[in-house]
Amino acid sequence: MKIDILTIFPEMFESVLNASILGRARENGLLDVNLVDIRPFSELKHKNTDDYPFGGGAGMVMLAQPISDAMASVTGPMETFRGRRIYLGPRGRTLTTELARELAAEEHLVLLCGHYEGVDQRALDTCVDEEISIGDYILTGGELAAMVLTDCVARFVPGVLGSEESPEEESFSDGLLEYPQYTRPREWQGMEVPEVLLSGNHARIRAWRREQSLLATKKHRPDLLEKAELTVKDRLFLAEAEACSFEN
Numbered sequence: 001m002k003i004d005i006l007t008i009f010p011e012m013f014e015s016v017l018n019a020s021i022l023g024r025a026r027e028n029g030l031l032d033v034n035l036v037d038i039r040p041f042s043e044l045k046h047k048n049t050d051d052y053p054f055g056g057g058a059g060m061v062m063l064a065q066p067i068s069d070a071m072a073s074v075t076g077p078m079e080t081f082r083g084r085r086i087y088l089g090p091r092g093r094t095l096t097t098e099l100a101r102e103l104a105a106e107e108h109l110v111l112l113c114g115h116y117e118g119v120d121q122r123a124l125d126t127c128v129d130e131e132i133s134i135g136d137y138i139l140t141g142g143e144l145a146a147m148v149l150t151d152c153v154a155r156f157v158p159g160v161l162g163s164e165e166s167p168e169e170e171s172f173s174d175g176l177l178e179y180p181q182y183t184r185p186r187e188w189q190g191m192e193v194p195e196v197l198l199s200g201n202h203a204r205i206r207a208w209r210r211e212q213s214l215l216a217t218k219k220h221r222p223d224l225l226e227k228a229e230l231t232v233k234d235r236l237f238l239a240e241a242e243a244c245s246f247e248n
């Protein structure tokens with residue numbers, strides 16, 4: 001998968017894209033992530049990329065021309081571009097695991113990072129297919145959002161997580177929050193690892209983990225529980241847990 005990131009602050013990405021899982025995936029050729037500095041594309045004398053907003057108001061707005069030319073440099077002619085051009089902004093569709101999974105199936109993503117108070121609307125109207133938001137808050141720039149999107153999309157690219165791990169068995173992947181995780185030592189500050197996890201009985205472990213996911217989701221994200229696909233066994237377990245909580 002290829003991801004081009006258009007930004008006026010490429011230096012912000014260096015450590016995130018060269019470390020850990022993303023860094024290894026790029027070295028292994030699983031991910032082709034390129035940073036494109038918008039500034040050199042400006043036709044203005046001092047390579048400006050922003051200006052004051054028409055109509056007044058605080059802050060600056062990014063110019064359309066540098067963005068348009070930077071975008072064209074990575075997409076080529078639109079007749080042959082096979083991908084999605086995404087603007088990271090607060091008005092967009094909220095990024096979820098499902099959307100990340102969908103984006104991971106694309107061969108080419110171009111991420112446009114806005115800055116200041118946003119981007120000239122004419123650039124969004126002509127150079128962008130969709131807007132995606134990582135949450136209902138305003139960032140100083142789209143760069144952090146682009147890092148978040150790149151990270152969670154990359155996890156769905158085959159091979160990025162390694163052979164043992166799978167994004168399919170995580171929080172949100174089955175609509176539920178993930179179960180608690182434990183590692184060595186078996187006892188830490190008087191707290192023992194749940195015995196079932198030491199049993200070697202994979203059926204019991206799977207059942208315990210499902211129950212813990214149900215309890216965690218019920219406690220922390222009941223909204224997800226409403227939407228999740230639950231089995232009869234799930235529902236019986238939750239009913240029993242509810243009954244127990246009333247008795248205690």
Ligand code: 4H4
Binds near residue numbers: 114135136140141
């Ligand atoms: C856009 C800031 C618009 C303010 C921006 C406005 C997010 C987000 C984000 C830089 C851009 C901000 N990007 N998810 N949330 N003038 N990006 O906040 O509408 O207030 O992805 S404005």
